[in-house]
Amino acid sequence: MKTLLSTALFALALPLSALAQNSQAPVEVEADRLDLDQRAGTAVYSGDVNIRQGEMQLRGDRVEIERNEAGELSRATSTGERAYLRHQVEGQEGPTEGWARRIIYHVAERRVELIDQAELIQQADTFTGGRLEYFIDREVIQARSDVDGSEPQRIRMTLQPEQ
Numbered sequence: 001m002k003t004l005l006s007t008a009l010f011a012l013a014l015p016l017s018a019l020a021q022n023s024q025a026p027v028e029v030e031a032d033r034l035d036l037d038q039r040a041g042t043a044v045y046s047g048d049v050n051i052r053q054g055e056m057q058l059r060g061d062r063v064e065i066e067r068n069e070a071g072e073l074s075r076a077t078s079t080g081e082r083a084y085l086r087h088q089v090e091g092q093e094g095p096t097e098g099w100a101r102r103i104i105y106h107v108a109e110r111r112v113e114l115i116d117q118a119e120l121i122q123q124a125d126t127f128t129g130g131r132l133e134y135f136i137d138r139e140v141i142q143a144r145s146d147v148d149g150s151e152p153q154r155i156r157m158t159l160q161p162e163q
Helices: 002-019
Strands: 027-030 033-037 042-053 056-067 073-087 096-106 111-122 125-135 140-144 156-158
Antiparallel strands (some): 027 042, 073 096, 096 111, 111 125, 125 140
């Protein structure tokens, strides 16, 4: 059991440390259930999942962590009525926060997808739509109104004037 727990925690540590400012901070996980499949390379946390590492936070009803064929952590997917992602960029005043029914973090690309009723707040600027993509290193946001299996959700932006 101790090996399973350490493997599950390790499965979380890399994707979060890729986003977190302090990758040496401990990874804290709260969930009602963990299903770990080492052969498939997945760890699935369910039941009011809350994962934190330093200034990084990921919440949802269900969070799945996946590894690629090389065994490297490749993707974290959070789902729920209002899945949540919080990330503090070094040197930025406030955190970047996102909500959606599904949030997918692509580790190698350092790209976050917010899908279905997506909302992203970055330094008081607000973006909403069916699908938002946030490229962390380039600080680029792309918005789309289309969502598979749903009516289009119009893109809306509120940009605050520079002070």
